[in-house]
Amino acid sequence: MTKANFPSALLGTAISTLIFSTSAFAETQDVREIQAKALEDNLAFEITEGLTTEIGPRQGGTEAETRARQWAVNKLTDLGFGKVRIEQFMMPTWVRGEETAEIIAPFPQKLAITALGNSGSTGANGLEAEVVFFPTVAALAAVPDGSLNGKIAFVSHQMRRSQDGSSYGAFGAVRFFGPNIAAQKGASAMVIRSVGTDYRRNPHTGNTNFSDRVAPIPAAALSIPDAENLRRMIERSEEPVKMKLVLTPQNIGQQESGNVIAEVAGTDPSLSMVLIACHLDSWDLGTGAIDDGAGCGIITAAAKLIMESEIKPKRTIRLLWAGAEEVGVWGGKDYAVVHKDTPHALAMESDFGADRVWRVEFNLPESAKETQDKIISSLGPLGIGHNPSIVAGGGADVRPIIGAQNLAIIDLQQDGTRYFDLHHTPDDTLDKIDPKQLRQNVAAWTTVLSIIANSEIDFTLPPKE
Amino acid sequence: MTKANFPSALLGTAISTLIFSTSAFAETQDVREIQAKALEDNLAFEITEGLTTEIGPRQGGTEAETRARQWAVNKLTDLGFGKVRIEQFMMPTWVRGEETAEIIAPFPQKLAITALGNSGSTGANGLEAEVVFFPTVAALAAVPDGSLNGKIAFVSHQMRRSQDGSSYGAFGAVRFFGPNIAAQKGASAMVIRSVGTDYRRNPHTGNTNFSDRVAPIPAAALSIPDAENLRRMIERSEEPVKMKLVLTPQNIGQQESGNVIAEVAGTDPSLSMVLIACHLDSWDLGTGAIDDGAGCGIITAAAKLIMESEIKPKRTIRLLWAGAEEVGVWGGKDYAVVHKDTPHALAMESDFGADRVWRVEFNLPESAKETQDKIISSLGPLGIGHNPSIVAGGGADVRPIIGAQNLAIIDLQQDGTRYFDLHHTPDDTLDKIDPKQLRQNVAAWTTVLSIIANSEIDFTLPPKE
Numbered sequence: 067m068t069k070a071n072f073p074s075a076l077l078g079t080a081i082s083t084l085i086f087s088t089s090a091f092a093e094t095q096d097v098r099e100i101q102a103k104a105l106e107d108n109l110a111f112e113i114t115e116g117l118t119t120e121i122g123p124r125q126g127g128t129e130a131e132t133r134a135r136q137w138a139v140n141k142l143t144d145l146g147f148g149k150v151r152i153e154q155f156m157m158p159t160w161v162r163g164e165e166t167a168e169i170i171a172p173f174p175q176k177l178a179i180t181a182l183g184n185s186g187s188t189g190a191n192g193l194e195a196e197v198v199f200f201p202t203v204a205a206l207a208a209v210p211d212g213s214l215n216g217k218i219a220f221v222s223h224q225m226r227r228s229q230d231g232s233s234y235g236a237f238g239a240v241r242f243f244g245p246n247i248a249a250q251k252g253a254s255a256m257v258i259r260s261v262g263t264d265y266r267r268n269p270h271t272g273n274t275n276f277s278d279r280v281a282p283i284p285a286a287a288l289s290i291p292d293a294e295n296l297r298r299m300i301e302r303s304e305e306p307v308k309m310k311l312v313l314t315p316q317n318i319g320q321q322e323s324g325n326v327i328a329e330v331a332g333t334d335p336s337l338s339m340v341l342i343a344c345h346l347d348s349w350d351l352g353t354g355a356i357d358d359g360a361g362c363g364i365i366t367a368a369a370k371l372i373m374e375s376e377i378k379p380k381r382t383i384r385l386l387w388a389g390a391e392e393v394g395v396w397g398g399k400d401y402a403v404v405h406k407d408t409p410h411a412l413a414m415e416s417d418f419g420a421d422r423v424w425r426v427e428f429n430l431p432e433s434a435k436e437t438q439d440k441i442i443s444s445l446g447p448l449g450i451g452h453n454p455s456i457v458a459g460g461g462a463d464v465r466p467i468i469g470a471q472n473l474a475i476i477d478l479q480q481d482g483t484r485y486f487d488l489h490h491t492p493d494d495t496l497d498k499i500d501p502k503q504l505r506q507n508v509a510a511w512t513t514v515l516s517i518i519a520n521s522e523i524d525f526t527l528p529p530k531e
Numbered sequence: 532m533t534k535a536n537f538p539s540a541l542l543g544t545a546i547s548t549l550i551f552s553t554s555a556f557a558e559t560q561d562v563r564e565i566q567a568k569a570l571e572d573n574l575a576f577e578i579t580e581g582l583t584t585e586i587g588p589r590q591g592g593t594e595a596e597t598r599a600r601q602w603a604v605n606k607l608t609d610l611g612f613g614k615v616r617i618e619q620f621m622m623p624t625w626v627r628g629e630e631t632a633e634i635i636a637p638f639p640q641k642l643a644i645t646a647l648g649n650s651g652s653t654g655a656n657g658l659e660a661e662v663v664f665f666p667t668v669a670a671l672a673a674v675p676d677g678s679l680n681g682k683i684a685f686v687s688h689q690m691r692r693s694q695d696g697s698s699y700g701a702f703g704a705v706r707f708f709g710p711n712i713a714a715q716k717g718a719s720a721m722v723i724r725s726v727g728t729d730y731r732r733n734p735h736t737g738n739t740n741f742s743d744r745v746a747p748i749p750a751a752a753l754s755i756p757d758a759e760n761l762r763r764m765i766e767r768s769e770e771p772v773k774m775k776l777v778l779t780p781q782n783i784g785q786q787e788s789g790n791v792i793a794e795v796a797g798t799d800p801s802l803s804m805v806l807i808a809c810h811l812d813s814w815d816l817g818t819g820a821i822d823d824g825a826g827c828g829i830i831t832a833a834a835k836l837i838m839e840s841e842i843k844p845k846r847t848i849r850l851l852w853a854g855a856e857e858v859g860v861w862g863g864k865d866y867a868v869v870h871k872d873t874p875h876a877l878a879m880e881s882d883f884g885a886d887r888v889w890r891v892e893f894n895l896p897e898s899a900k901e902t903q904d905k906i907i908s909s910l911g912p913l914g915i916g917h918n919p920s921i922v923a924g925g926g927a928d929v930r931p932i933i934g935a936q937n938l939a940i941i942d943l944q945q946d947g948t949r950y951f952d953l954h955h956t957p958d959d960t961l962d963k964i965d966p967k968q969l970r971q972n973v974a975a976w977t978t979v980l981s982i983i984a985n986s987e988i989d990f991t992l993p994p995k996e
Binding site: 115118119120121122123130133172173174175176178265266267268290291294295298299302352353491492493495496497498 | 580583584585586587588595598637638639640641643730731732733755756759760763764767817818956957958960961962963
């Protein structure tokens with residue numbers, strides 16, 4: 067869709083939605099009833115509270131994640147789900163060590179820092195080097211190879227808030243690729259301004275990736291107040307600003323991780339299943355409340371409401387609590403391999419915090435138009451809109467199976483305005499969750515599942531060109 | 532004043548203020564001009580920015596505070612103040628070491644913790660013990676001596692926001708006295724919920740005090756999310772919750788600290804001086820922006836505006852950038868000894884952040900009634916009110932000289948609503964300062980100084996009964 071016909075397309079949707087909602091009053095009543103129940107349901111919060119309190123941080127490939135899988139199996143079994151099991155896999159594992167940074171000259175003081183996933187090590191004695199500032203990744207990429215020999219590259223550009231989280235793509239590049247570029251230029255290490263929107267003195271971790279052609283260098287994120295302080299130091303100083311950096315992460319080889327799977331059995335085995343996902347692992351710094359304990363809470367609470375309602379879903383609903391997402395989507399990739407021959411109708415994931423769903427996005431075949439309109443209409447009372455120019459892309463853990471099977475997708479987009487205040491920081495804790503917004507998520511998921519799981523239409527997308 | 536006649540007293544003040552403000556139009560014009568200038572003045576922010584960037588954390592008695600004193604001398608000299616000097620003193624000094632806490636059983640995970648000033652050490656190997664929860668300090672105080680042998684006492688009660696910061700007194704008790712009580716009861720260590728109003732994962736430090744009758748035990752504050760998590764663990768667990776605590780602070784003996792003093796010379800040496808104070812030191816975790824870089828910025832910017840205005844102050848204005856306040860008000864105490872024979876007219880201090888002044892409080896003699904009314908009237912346009920039932924008490928650094936000389940006091944009370952989100956945490960950094968509110972502070976101080984420094988009235992209070 068071009069930008070020019072955007073308003074009329076929106077109007078078209080509004081009108082068809084309106085027509086639909088008057089012509090299907092009875093069905094809508096069912097949806098209203100289960101929505102109302104979901105808006106009172108506290109299970110999503112209870113799951114998040116249990117996981118963050120009884121397990122806490124649970125990085126993929128670590129012993130904590132193993133405990134979390136057992137916790138998940140117990141919880142899903144207790145809740146009455148069927149076929150609860152762990153599907154194990156092995157994955158290369160990187161673990162954090164010591165991490166400190168201090169300015170040695172000209173303005174000695176400590177800075178709050180954390181290593182990025184896959185960072186190299188400085189060794190226990192650390193390294194001391196001049197900091198060279200770049201305003202953007204592009205500016206770093208523009209300098210000649212070898213020009214940063216013996217230096218610490220520092221890129222600091224400010225990520226701004228956005229409701230749809232789209233700024234993460236653009237501003238996240240500094241973390242995803244920056245250290246690889248700095249290594250190519252010969253830098254001894256790289257520090258970045260955290261990819262975040264807060265002013266807490268807690269840095270944002272997350273994976274960085276090195277190509278096979280460079281040796282990983284130490285790579286770390288400064289908290290945003292510290293990155294701004296370092297910039298001021300560089301601006302004020304007539305001499306080079308020198309940093310001592312100690313980062314001692316380690317690669318501990320192949321470790322065990324796994325996906326936890328559970329099901330609500332459908333009444334019609336001939337129909338393909340609906341896959342709903344979250345990820346069980348978290349980064350090691352916080353307790354993984356918004357990323358992604360809440361996601362597991364939301365999908366599970368919604369599935370349980372369906373399981374216990376009068377709606378007897380025709381399709382099986384499969385829950386995937388994926389392992390090791392943060393550190394490389396190992397669970398999602400494993401699922402796509404193991405279940406490559408399992409027929410799926412469509413896939414959904416909740417992995418963008420715990421704030422309210424504000425928009426629904428689809429990638430459905432033309433034949434599902436009526437179902438799509440029913441979903442849009444049913445979500446309206448929850449304050450959820452629809453922008454027809456956006457095609458759903460799915461969450462990280464379902465993207466591999468989506469890619470493998472060309473699956474239909476529905477995305478219930480959560481409000482990401484404050485998500486990057488907390489993302490991948492120690493501050494990702496239970497207290498950040500608003501139970502009321504969390505329940506709205508459950509209501510939205512319950513709504514969609516109640517419609518999809520009983521739909522007999524063919525969700526097969528046309529083959530990709 | 533009793534509560535019953537409160538409203539009529541307020542009304543009386545309002546009326547006399549109104550009468551005054553019409554009868555002294557010309558003088559008020561002068562005040563308006565300097566207020567307008569102050570509202571455009573950026574010096575307070577520049578001082579705070581310089582101190583937090585070029586020095587950063589500057590704990591009393593440490594080498595960083597020594598660098599801060601030299602920075603202060605250079606800055607005050609460059610700004611044109613007279614008699615800039617350091618008055619050195621010695622003080623016992625406690626410094627932070629390693630600090631980690633983790634739950635060992637039944638829900639293993641790390642907790643964010645920081646030692647309280649004067650905490651004892653666990654030794655490098657740490658200690659492992661059961662955590663015993665108390666909802667209040669009173670509940671802790673109620674258990675028999677010896678009943679906590681080998682246990683870690685944990686008090687967690689929630690401080691709430693207040694504009695005047697008065698909740699710090701009540702809720703701060705757990706930090707001020709809690710560990711001393713726990714030591715009396717035989718506890719191996721004590722952990723508290725941070726005395727703060729935020730939900731950042733950064734604990735609040737601050738001094739605790741042990742009497743001579745107990746050996747200091749390890750004492751530390753959990754961040755508020757961690758304290759809430761620990762409470763949940765205790766509620767959920769059927770077995771004892773065990774913590775491993777490592778705190779290795781040290782007492783490093785007598786170290787050098789000092790007060791930095793500067794003056795704006797008055798034209799009439801027969802009049803006693805006005806003392807205005809802030810403190811130069813900060814806790815070691817943050818960069819000391821709101822506590823109390825901003826205070827030094829505010830008083831200095833105001834004094835400089837007076838120095839450079841048409842107002843030729845009759846009284847000398849003396850600036851005291853006190854040393855080592857956080858760790859025991861050593862600078863304020865030293866000042867009171869060294870300057871016990873110096874005549875002071877009155878004392879003021881700025882040490883409650885950088886948010887706007889919302890209320891003025893006085894402790895002045897009856898003879899100063901007209902001056903007081905003029906101040907109230909002049910501060911009105913800045914949005915500053917007055918509650919006549921409150922008697923000014925002065926800031927920590929001026930209280931010793933106030934006590935020694937029974938000095939008159941004016942307090943420009945800052946809005947403390949968000950102060951305890953940041954107080955004594957790593958998050959006390961420049962980015963938390965709102966330059967506009969900071970300038971309002973400067974305008975309020977300039978207003979009061981312009982009136983007081985030219986007043987020839989006798990500010991001597993009647994002797995205390």
